[in-house]
Amino acid sequence: MQMESSSASSRVESFPIGLRVLVVDDDLTWLKILEKMLRKCSYDVTTCCKARVALDLLRERKDRFDIVISDVNMPDMDGFKLLEHVGLEMDLPVIMMSVDGETSRVMKGVQHGACDYLLKPIRMKELRNIWQHVYRKRIHEVKDMEIHDINDDIHILRSGFENFDDRLFMSTSEMISLRKRKDVDTRDFSDQDLYDSATVKKARVVWSVDLHQKFVNAVDQIGFDKVGPKKILDMMNVPGLTRENIASHLQKYRMYLCRIQKQNEARDFTGNKQPDHSPEDHSVNPGIQNPRTSGGHKSQNIQGLDMIDDFQESELNKQDVLPEKNKKEDVHSQKANNSPQPGPPLHLEAMLPHSDHKQVYPSMSKQKGWHESVLLRQFMQYPKHDHEPFSLLEDHSHPTQTQEPLVSISSNEKEGTEFNIKASVVNRKDRHMKIISTTAYADDSVSTQMEQVNSKEFGATYEHNKLISSKEQHYEQSRVHDLIPPSIYLNTKNEVDLIALPEDLNLPYLQGFGCVENVGFNGMELHQYNSCASLAELQNNWYDEIELNCEYWYDPLEYPLLDECLFA
Amino acid sequence: MASIPGPDACPPTVRLNYPTAKLSLFLLLSLSSGPHYLIKKDRERKHRKPASKTGLPVWMLGMGAGRWEEDMSHLLALLFRQGVLDEHFMQLQQLQDESSPNFVLEVISIYFRESEKLLRNIRTLLLDRECTDYRKIGVYLNHLMGSSSSIGANLVRNVCVAFRAASEHCNWAGCLRSLAVLEHEYCYLKNKLHELFQIEQQRVLAAGVRYHPLLQ
Numbered sequence: 091m092q093m094e095s096s097s098a099s100s101r102v103e104s105f106p107i108g109l110r111v112l113v114v115d116d117d118l119t120w121l122k123i124l125e126k127m128l129r130k131c132s133y134d135v136t137t138c139c140k141a142r143v144a145l146d147l148l149r150e151r152k153d154r155f156d157i158v159i160s161d162v163n164m165p166d167m168d169g170f171k172l173l174e175h176v177g178l179e180m181d182l183p184v185i186m187m188s189v190d191g192e193t194s195r196v197m198k199g200v201q202h203g204a205c206d207y208l209l210k211p212i213r214m215k216e217l218r219n220i221w222q223h224v225y226r227k228r229i230h231e232v233k234d235m236e237i238h239d240i241n242d243d244i245h246i247l248r249s250g251f252e253n254f255d256d257r258l259f260m261s262t263s264e265m266i267s268l269r270k271r272k273d274v275d276t277r278d279f280s281d282q283d284l285y286d287s288a289t290v291k292k293a294r295v296v297w298s299v300d301l302h303q304k305f306v307n308a309v310d311q312i313g314f315d316k317v318g319p320k321k322i323l324d325m326m327n328v329p330g331l332t333r334e335n336i337a338s339h340l341q342k343y344r345m346y347l348c349r350i351q352k353q354n355e356a357r358d359f360t361g362n363k364q365p366d367h368s369p370e371d372h373s374v375n376p377g378i379q380n381p382r383t384s385g386g387h388k389s390q391n392i393q394g395l396d397m398i399d400d401f402q403e404s405e406l407n408k409q410d411v412l413p414e415k416n417k418k419e420d421v422h423s424q425k426a427n428n429s430p431q432p433g434p435p436l437h438l439e440a441m442l443p444h445s446d447h448k449q450v451y452p453s454m455s456k457q458k459g460w461h462e463s464v465l466l467r468q469f470m471q472y473p474k475h476d477h478e479p480f481s482l483l484e485d486h487s488h489p490t491q492t493q494e495p496l497v498s499i500s501s502n503e504k505e506g507t508e509f510n511i512k513a514s515v516v517n518r519k520d521r522h523m524k525i526i527s528t529t530a531y532a533d534d535s536v537s538t539q540m541e542q543v544n545s546k547e548f549g550a551t552y553e554h555n556k557l558i559s560s561k562e563q564h565y566e567q568s569r570v571h572d573l574i575p576p577s578i579y580l581n582t583k584n585e586v587d588l589i590a591l592p593e594d595l596n597l598p599y600l601q602g603f604g605c606v607e608n609v610g611f612n613g614m615e616l617h618q619y620n621s622c623a624s625l626a627e628l629q630n631n632w633y634d635e636i637e638l639n640c641e642y643w644y645d646p647l648e649y650p651l652l653d654e655c656l657f658a
Numbered sequence: 659m660a661s662i663p664g665p666d667a668c669p670p671t672v673r674l675n676y677p678t679a680k681l682s683l684f685l686l687l688s689l690s691s692g693p694h695y696l697i698k699k700d701r702e703r704k705h706r707k708p709a710s711k712t713g714l715p716v717w718m719l720g721m722g723a724g725r726w727e728e729d730m731s732h733l734l735a736l737l738f739r740q741g742v743l744d745e746h747f748m749q750l751q752q753l754q755d756e757s758s759p760n761f762v763l764e765v766i767s768i769y770f771r772e773s774e775k776l777l778r779n780i781r782t783l784l785l786d787r788e789c790t791d792y793r794k795i796g797v798y799l800n801h802l803m804g805s806s807s808s809i810g811a812n813l814v815r816n817v818c819v820a821f822r823a824a825s826e827h828c829n830w831a832g833c834l835r836s837l838a839v840l841e842h843e844y845c846y847l848k849n850k851l852h853e854l855f856q857i858e859q860q861r862v863l864a865a866g867v868r869y870h871p872l873l874q
Contacts, residue, residue: 117804117805122768126758161804165797189800189803
């Protein structure tokens with residue numbers, strides 16, 4: 091701890107040097123480049139190519155990072171979802187990056203709470219300035235505190251005054267003093283203040299499931315339209331929670347709900363379309379659930395935070411499940427304006443009173459893209475009630491996800507209520523497994539062929555692979571031949587000298603690679619470009635092949651003078 | 659470090675780690691012609707490996723070191739002119755420093771590896787006309803575009819953009835054509851970058867050989 095604090099203080103003294111950045115991107119090239127660029131800016135970089143891993147990293151220690159940079163298009167989790175999680179749970183500034191700079195995407199990023207949106211390719215100077223987002227957030231947090239205090243003072247004073255004129259007078263003077271105070275604050279906001287605020291690390295409130303659930307309860311009770319931070323604070327009655335914590339959380343919550351509403355409306359409008367649907371969901375959705383409900387489920391999923399919190403808090407047992415749930419479901423439907431399908435979700439919910447909600451959040455957070463967990467998430471929306479509450483947002487010591495769902499289903503079965511559900515789930519799983527296996531087949535056939543090839547050189551491998559695959563799938567290629575000249579060449583001219591080649595295609599290079607492979611490099615390690623020996627060998631072989639094929643021949647007679655000069 | 663197995667029994671200034679290297683260097687030296695496939699259109703370039711009277715190529719004597727820099731800048735200029743590379747490649751080179759001397763090489767190796775995976779995947783997706791997943795092709799293309807932009811591979815990136823348009827229109831034939839062009843451009847880029855690395859290697863070698871006992 092001492093080391094931490096000393097490093098923290100040294101870091102803060104020379105802000106923004108030592109800024110702790112987490113970079114999340116599935117593109118390994120960019121990951122390496124960004125790491126290097128950020129290191130050059132003297133930042134402390136951690137890289138991650140999977141969003142789930144990044145979330146785990148962030149959750150394991152809340153104050154480990156100052157800022158997160160994330161790509162938008164990632165396979166395991168949408169960048170916007172990650173953004174949401176980070177914003178809600180950790181309140182860190184998040185910068186989005188993408189190769190796509192369309193206005194709609196940028197807008198979406200900002201709506202989800204990104205504090206900046208960078209376009210790839212990213213220049214180093216853009217990265218130099220990312221510290222401003224950290225700084226800005228800190229200043230705003232402190233200022234919020236000030237403003238809230240001042241506003242309170244004003245209210246108290248105002249309400250205390252009977253006389254209208256006096257009140258007016260008081261308010262203007264208060265305003266003046268408020269402004270003065272603010273000016274003073276900004277001027278005084280020197281390094282010292284920053285140092286204090288940074289090291290003290292204004293107890294970042296951890297919005298655990300319990301806390302968030304209390305918050306949501308309070309909001310419900312007050313009424314969404316009449317809600318205010320002070321009322322919520324009073325109702326929640328949590329010691330140590332301050333108004334500005336609630337205010338900022340409320341703001342985020344509102345944004346979040348607005349976005350959900352819009353999504354629901356958009357979805358209903360467009361039918362089955364779901365913008366944030368992962369591809370796996372789509373493949374599994376058809377079947378038992380009708381499209382609308384699946385959409386509804388998905389939205390329920392996103393709102394899962396709220397619902398699960400509510401359900402958890404109640405700690406209901408079996409008998410009270412249905413009526414309670416219905417009530418809560420209604421509340422939530424109203425609140426979220428999720429009018430489309432209140433019926434079916436309830437129905438399914440009735441069918442699964444004991445589904446294990448343990449799986450929901452962890453499966454969401456640790457989903458390795460397995461269809462099962464997604465599938466079961468769809469079913470098991472509604473938590474088990476004879477299950478002690480635990481902090482979903484923070485419990486990440488869950489072992490594995492893929493096997494547990496099955497176990498939970500079978501345990502449910504013992505309670506004798508979901509026979510048909512289990513059967514249908516299992517069926518879907520089987521069908522799904524078939525889907526996986528068929529899609530995997532295509533990849534496998536290609537990859538096994540690849541493994542047969544001994545060469546390590548990727549270019550050669552690639553070309554060779556094309557050769558093999560094209561041979562084996564010639565019935566496909568027959569259609570395709572006329573469309574792909576290179577394939578033709580590679581197919582037919584395996585061992586033949588490649589003499590008559592169209593120059594403009596620069597195919598000598600292609601053929602050179604193919605030829606090299608066929609002539610038999612015999613597994614030479616061509617990718618070790620650091621070794622000059624292999625380089626020399628490479629050159630050697632290239633000269634052998636290309637000399638025969640190339641149209642330009644070196645004419646020693648052309649450069650007589652030069653020869654004499656150079657030959658020492 | 660490379661040893662120079664000249665015909666005379668001179669003490670080697672540098673050592674090779676690989677047993678086959680001596681043989682290969684011999685072969686290299688025996689070649690009288692240079693990599694002229696490089697100069698398809700630039701005939702005025704005297705690109706070859708002349709041998710000295712001692713049997714050693716001139717560049718090994720440390721006198722032709724400047725040639726490699728010239729070669730490299732010439733090749734880079736060509737690639738810039740063709741639009742194959744853009745200024746991000748220069749930025750990439752500027753990132754290389756003493757703490758990571760092979761940075762550019764590492765990044766580009768990663769790029770090759772990842773790109774080839776992507777190209778393979780795209781090709782696999784296009785095998786069956788009926789059930790081609792165009793959306794997935796679009797996803798892969800985005801990834802490839804992003805990677806290419808990272809190293810400044812401008813031409814590959816532009817081809818990806820055109821390809822993406824074809825995939826958005828679910829045009830199978832168009833996609834196949836675009837894939838052919840993409841693969842071709844990618845191979846060209848790869849070859850050129852390999853050349854660049856070779857030149858760099860040789861330049862480093864040449865710079866390393868400053869003194870030769872026979873010349874002193």
